[in-house]
Amino acid sequence: xxxxxxxxxxxxxxxxxxxxxxxxxxxxxxxxxxxxxxxxxxxxxxxxxxxxxxxxxxxxxxxxxxxxxxxxxxxxxxxxxxxxxxxxxxxxxxxxxxxxxxxxxxxxxxxxxxxxxxxxxxxxxxxxxxxxxxxxxxxxxxxxxxxxxxxxxxxxxxxxxxxxxxxxxxxxxxxxxxxxxxxxxxxxxxxxxxxxxxxxxxxxxxxxxxxxxxxxxxxxxxxxxxxxxxxxxxxxxxxxxxxxxxxxxxxxxxxx
Amino acid sequence: xxxxxxxxxxxxxxxxxxxxxxxxxxxxxxxxxxxxxxxxxxxxxxxxxxxxxxxxxxxxxxxxxxxxxxxxxxxxxxxxxxxxxxxxxxxxxxxxxxxxxxxxxxxxxxxxxxxxxxxxxxxxxxxxxxxxxxxxxxxxxxxxxxxxxxxxxxxxxxxxxxxxxxxxxxxxxxxxxxxxxxxxxxxxxxxxxxxxxxxxxxxxxxxxxxxxxxxxxxxxxxxxxxxxxxxxxxxxxxxxxxxxxxxxxxxxxxxx
Numbered sequence: 350x351x352x353x354x355x356x357x358x359x360x361x362x363x364x365x366x367x368x369x370x371x372x373x374x375x376x377x378x379x380x381x382x383x384x385x386x387x388x389x390x391x392x393x394x395x396x397x398x399x400x401x402x403x404x405x406x407x408x409x410x411x412x413x414x415x416x417x418x419x420x421x422x423x424x425x426x427x428x429x430x431x432x433x434x435x436x437x438x439x440x441x442x443x444x445x446x447x448x449x450x451x452x453x454x455x456x457x458x459x460x461x462x463x464x465x466x467x468x469x470x471x472x473x474x475x476x477x478x479x480x481x482x483x484x485x486x487x488x489x490x491x492x493x494x495x496x497x498x499x500x501x502x503x504x505x506x507x508x509x510x511x512x513x514x515x516x517x518x519x520x521x522x523x524x525x526x527x528x529x530x531x532x533x534x535x536x537x538x539x540x541x542x543x544x545x546x547x548x549x550x551x552x553x554x555x556x557x558x559x560x561x562x563x564x565x566x567x568x569x570x571x572x573x574x575x576x577x578x579x580x581x582x583x584x585x586x587x588x589x590x591x592x593x594x595x596x597x598x599x600x601x602x603x604x605x
Numbered sequence: 606x607x608x609x610x611x612x613x614x615x616x617x618x619x620x621x622x623x624x625x626x627x628x629x630x631x632x633x634x635x636x637x638x639x640x641x642x643x644x645x646x647x648x649x650x651x652x653x654x655x656x657x658x659x660x661x662x663x664x665x666x667x668x669x670x671x672x673x674x675x676x677x678x679x680x681x682x683x684x685x686x687x688x689x690x691x692x693x694x695x696x697x698x699x700x701x702x703x704x705x706x707x708x709x710x711x712x713x714x715x716x717x718x719x720x721x722x723x724x725x726x727x728x729x730x731x732x733x734x735x736x737x738x739x740x741x742x743x744x745x746x747x748x749x750x751x752x753x754x755x756x757x758x759x760x761x762x763x764x765x766x767x768x769x770x771x772x773x774x775x776x777x778x779x780x781x782x783x784x785x786x787x788x789x790x791x792x793x794x795x796x797x798x799x800x801x802x803x804x805x806x807x808x809x810x811x812x813x814x815x816x817x818x819x820x821x822x823x824x825x826x827x828x829x830x831x832x833x834x835x836x837x838x839x840x841x842x843x844x845x846x847x848x849x850x851x852x853x854x855x856x857x858x859x860x861x
Contacts, residue, residue, distance in 0.1 A: 444757060502696070508778075511769075525641075529785035
């Protein structure tokens with residue numbers, strides 16, 4: 350079952366990626382959601398529709414939580430739930446035509462089973478699942494070293510860093526350096542490859558769901574920035590890091 | 606002459622890239638320069654030595670300004686001067702094994718003639734020269750739109766943004782979003798492709814020399830953050846942007 354599902358999801362992501370790449374050569378309809386820097390395009394919506402159609406054909410009884418309209422809330426995580434971000438990093442998609450991801454997660458009764466993060470233009474697919482391990486394309490990744498905060502790079506939300514929300518500026522300065530990609534998927538892949546030690550941001554469930562499944566497999570720690578369980582509902586300040594860096598961030602900055 | 610030189614430089618960069626990629630699979634010697642986040646590796650130094658050897662063989666009378674030891678200052682820009690960064694983004698090179706560039710510029714009596722920025726792991730070479738245009742690999746780029754500050758993404762030095770040096774935080778918030786890659790070459794390529802409208806950082810001559818040749822070709826404006834000519838000597842706060850964004854940044858934030 351799981352193997353069949355993995356093959357299906359990879360196929361759907363490839364199909365979605367072809368659609369997105371094709372759309373880059375045509376005029377896009379860009380509109381604002383909550384403000385001038387929160388964008389959505391027809392391509393986000395059509396990619397989501399494509400993925401939802403696939404899921405409904407194969408798994409009609411499953412529930413779906415997804416970024417764009419009509420699917421952005423869910424009553425509970427009971428049963429099997431698909432959590433989808435059709436284009437994570439829409440601003441980058443519009444401005445750079447690169448540095449965006451498709452993300453898909455499969456949860457069962459609140460437990461993350463499968464996660465897929467696809468950096469479309471780099472053609473880099475990071476995927477895996479509970480008890481399966483984490484892969485980059487065909488290659489099985491090894492668990493990153495448990496580095497401390499001062500020993501690695503930290504992915505960051507620019508606004509939190511600039512405004513020092515929840516000590517984000519001090520946390521950033523205590524690391525080896527802050528990186529801002531504007532795409533949660535890219536930051537999560539960087540952690541899973543061992544390139545970054547952590548990520549501090551303000552995220553919705555579809556931004557972190559696939560990442561959590563994979564982070565869990567490598568024993569990274571994650572929570573809301575207050576140390577609570579993530580709610581899978583609305584935006585929350587998000588912290589994920591190596592166990593060593595996570596505990597340092599908590600004790601030195603957040604729980605003082 | 607120019608065409609021969611372009612072919613030579615591209616060949617040297619490819620050779621340097623092969624050397625760097627090979628070195629990724631061996632143990633690296635990492636040491637600190639001015640502080641814990643200012644790193645240099647044996648690969649930086651050996652890559653610089655490789656490039657300098659090529660230049661000295663072909664152009665023994667030319668002068669060289671380069672990041673690593675023995676070459677980091679120059680008496681004047683008179684004559685033909687090669688300005689080299691063997692690995693721009695050494696922190697990324699060490700931590701991520703990607704997101705770093707090789708950069709080479711050729712100046713004659715202070716005038717930028719040729720510029721090459723090579724994102725090694727992405728295999729993306731942005732190059733060109735005075736009167737030649739700007740290319741990405743074999744493809745000639747078109748001049749990016751003259752967008753204003755609020756219409757595009759801005760590359761930023763994280764420290765300047767976090768500490769609000771020269772209004773960097775306000776400038777960042779007025780843009781569509783801030784991106785921090787930790788590599789000047791990547792930020793400059795993003796501007797030349799039209800993905801970012803500008804770049805605010807703290808740079809040495811080898812960080813900006815190749816970029817200036819290419820920015821000039823596309824009529825971007827650049828200067829120190831105070832609006833002075835860049836000195837090609839030591840680190841300086843650096844601003845480059847589309848004409849519209851550059852003038853907005855000056856009048857709304859820097860010259861008030």
